[in-house]
Amino acid sequence: xxxxxxxxxxxxxxxxxxxxxxxxxxxxxxxxxxxxxxxxxxxxxxxxxxxxxxxxxxxxxxxxxxxxxxxxxxxxxxxxxxxxxxxxxxxxxxxxxxxxxxxxxxxxxxxxxxxxxxxxxxxxxxxxxxxxxxxxxxxxxxxxxxxxxxxxxxxxxxxxxxxxxxxxxxxxxxxxxxxxxxxxxxxxxxxxxxxxxxxxxxxxxxxxxxxxxxxxxxxxxxxxxxxxxxxxxxxxxxxxxxxxxxxxxxxxxxxxxxxxxxxxxxxxxxxxxxxxxxxxxxxxxxxxxxxxxxxxxxxxxxxxxxxxxxxxxxxxxxxxxxxxxxxxxxxxxxxxxxxxxxxxxxxxxxxxxxxxxxxxxxxxxxxxxxxxxxxxxxxxxxxxxxxxxxxxxxxxxxxxxxxxxxxxxxxxxxxxxxxxxxxxxxxxxxxxxxxxxxxxxxxxxxxxxxxxxxxxxxxxxxxxxxxxx
Numbered sequence: 342x343x344x345x346x347x348x349x350x351x352x353x354x355x356x357x358x359x360x361x362x363x364x365x366x367x368x369x370x371x372x373x374x375x376x377x378x379x380x381x382x383x384x385x386x387x388x389x390x391x392x393x394x395x396x397x398x399x400x401x402x403x404x405x406x407x408x409x410x411x412x413x414x415x416x417x418x419x420x421x422x423x424x425x426x427x428x429x430x431x432x433x434x435x436x437x438x439x440x441x442x443x444x445x446x447x448x449x450x451x452x453x454x455x456x457x458x459x460x461x462x463x464x465x466x467x468x469x470x471x472x473x474x475x476x477x478x479x480x481x482x483x484x485x486x487x488x489x490x491x492x493x494x495x496x497x498x499x500x501x502x503x504x505x506x507x508x509x510x511x512x513x514x515x516x517x518x519x520x521x522x523x524x525x526x527x528x529x530x531x532x533x534x535x536x537x538x539x540x541x542x543x544x545x546x547x548x549x550x551x552x553x554x555x556x557x558x559x560x561x562x563x564x565x566x567x568x569x570x571x572x573x574x575x576x577x578x579x580x581x582x583x584x585x586x587x588x589x590x591x592x593x594x595x596x597x598x599x600x601x602x603x604x605x606x607x608x609x610x611x612x613x614x615x616x617x618x619x620x621x622x623x624x625x626x627x628x629x630x631x632x633x634x635x636x637x638x639x640x641x642x643x644x645x646x647x648x649x650x651x652x653x654x655x656x657x658x659x660x661x662x663x664x665x666x667x668x669x670x671x672x673x674x675x676x677x678x679x680x681x682x683x684x685x686x687x688x689x690x691x692x693x694x695x696x697x698x699x700x701x702x703x704x705x706x707x708x709x710x711x712x713x714x715x716x717x718x719x720x721x722x723x724x725x726x727x728x729x730x731x732x733x734x735x736x737x738x739x740x741x742x743x744x745x746x747x748x749x750x751x752x753x754x755x756x757x758x759x760x761x762x763x764x765x766x767x768x769x770x771x772x773x774x775x776x777x778x779x780x781x782x783x784x785x786x787x788x789x790x791x792x793x794x795x796x797x798x799x800x801x802x803x804x805x806x807x808x809x810x
Contacts, residue, residue: 354438356395360416364398364440367408371399371446382441385428386488386676387773388687388737388746394421394435399443403519403527403558409442410556411525413801421803422552424465424494427486429690430771432498432551436805444493447558450474459516459533461561464493480564483508486767487673493557498769499549503672506592506725507599507631508565510767515548519559523797533561546792551769552803554796568631571599572641573665577654581605581624581708581720585701587644587651588626588724592697596643600629600669601725607682608675608719615678616671623654626724627672629665676732679719683734689746693757694728694766703760704729710749716742718749728766755780770807778808 364372373379374396383393400406413420419439426433435441447463450471454460455478462471469489471482486495486502494500496518501510508514517531531537531544547555578584581603588601603626604612610622628644630637645656659665671678680688695703704720711718711731722729733749735742754764754777764770764777779786786808793800793808800810 356418356438356440357416360412360418361396363412364396364409367412368398368400368405371401373397373399379441382423382426382433382443383435385426385431385433386688386690387429387431387434387771388689388735389431389434389772390737392434392436394441395438397423397441397443399446401446403521406442406444406521406556406558407525407527409440410521410523413440414524414799417799417801419801419804420556422493422497422556424491424497425467425488427488427490428494428498428769428771429688430765430768430773432769432771432803432806434772436772439801439804442556444556444558445491447493451559453478453480453564454533455480455564457533458564458566459561460564461517461559462492464491464496464558464560466492468492468495475564479567481567482514482562483565484511484514487676492560492562496548496557496560497550497552499767501723501726501728501767503600503602503669503723505723505728505767506601507597512545512548514563515544515560516563517561518544518547518557520547520555520557522555523799523802528555531561549769551771551807553793553807554802556802568599568637570634570637571629571631571662571665572637573600573627573629573659573668574641574645574656575620575659575668576626576628576645576648576656577621578624578626578648579652579654581704582701583652584624584626585704585724587648587653589697589700590647590651591644592725594643594647596640597632598628598640598644598725599631600627601723602627602672603720603722603724603729604672604675605720607717608679608721611678611682611719612671612675615681616667616674618667618671621654627668629669675719675721679732679734682717682719685736686734687737689731689733689735689750690768691731691733691750691753692722692728692766692768693753693762693764694726695757695760695762697725697727699760699762700724700727700729703756703762706756707731707753710752714749715745723766726766727762751776772806775807775809
């Protein structure tokens with residue numbers, strides 16, 4: 342799980358003084374080598390050991406990124422793109438040393454095309470910043486992974502989140518990219534047309550590439566009209582299985598539900614304590630409906646009937662915006678809430694995704710592992726599209742904890758793969774799931790490796806992540 346070999350100091354070499362001088366000549370004080378800045382850029386939200394870069398640089402433009410890439414190529418120094426640092430699979434760890442390229446100051450909304458429902462932003466714009474900018478336009482960007490991640494990072498990891506069941510993931514919502522390649526050249530992929538049959542779909546190649554094929558500096562996104570009516574509801578269930586079967590039937594009936602989240606009893610307990618709520622501490626679904634007033638009422642009534650048939654204990658509405666905001670903020674804080682169940686520990690977080698028809702079976706088998714575990718393991722997730730998480734709370738200094746967590750995670754992933762699912766629905770491979778890529782994709786991994794070696798022959802862009810070279 343922690344891949345000690347990837348943190349072997351023998352794989353690293355000192356940063357060339359000539360490179361550091363050239364970077365300072367280009368960027369001045371936006372080159373940082375202090376311990377505090379390097380510490381911040383050498384960790385993420387994962388349980389993997391921290392791995393600090395040798396320096397951190399802050400870029401403002403695509404041209405600056407291109408110049409930095411050329412200098413790193415000249416001196417053969419690794420370069421890791423860095424956004425909000427909210428990844429959970431070690432994506433931003435400098436496992437081979439090198440330079441962290443912080444893109445958070447590239448935070449300009451470049452163009453809003455309201456008539457065409459699209460927007461172009463720099464990579465460092467965060468999702469909350471974007472929606473605040475769009476607030477008075479009648480439009481919004483729906484992809485919501487919970488953390489206030491940067492748009493560039495969300496594209497690089499093919500993020501999704503709570504709204505994916507209705508609006509899709511970053512894969513469906515990125516229309517075009519500006520990318521700096523490993524040799525410092527700049528390309529533009531995709532465009533603003535709603536469809537195209539022109540050439541290879543390079544946009545989809547870079548979306549999900551985790552900074553290993555190129556550095557995304559600008560992103561063009563689809564936007565959506567803000568719904569006329571929004572309603573949310575919570576429904577408690579006697580057990581997880583009944584809640585999941587409610588979700589399956591809802592999806593199979595074609596109800597266009599906007600969000601459908603499952604939280605098990607342990608997660609609800611943690612959420613109540615952390616967010617000061619008084620939810621019943623049993624398995625629960627959180628649902629949200631978007632549309633016209635009439636369509637929202639119809640959708641909610643259908644789901645309520647399905648839930649009742651599957652033993653739903655109650656169906657409580659949150660129609661006021663402040664109530665919905667509080668409810669969904671509590672859901673987004675579920676990860677932080679769960680961390681408080683075992684203070685001082687780190688979390689090994691899973692994110693398998695299976696066909697919705699196999700969801701109940703997968704979760705039932707997983708709950709057997711949870712019941713037998715020696716540490717608390719909350720379960721929650723975006724079950725509307727078959728994606729759920731375990732938060733396995735481990736003492737990083739306890740070898741037994743790490744071995745047990747790794748075994749539970751491996752059983753879960755292999756179970757999902759046997760059901761036609763994936764090892765990662767939204768978090769990405771990073772270093773945490775390198776072992777599962779071959780099991781999931783087989784001979785196709787060789788094609789991925791060939792693409793990496795063609796676009797980045799010196800293996801300088803985020804080395805050690807996604808594909809083993």
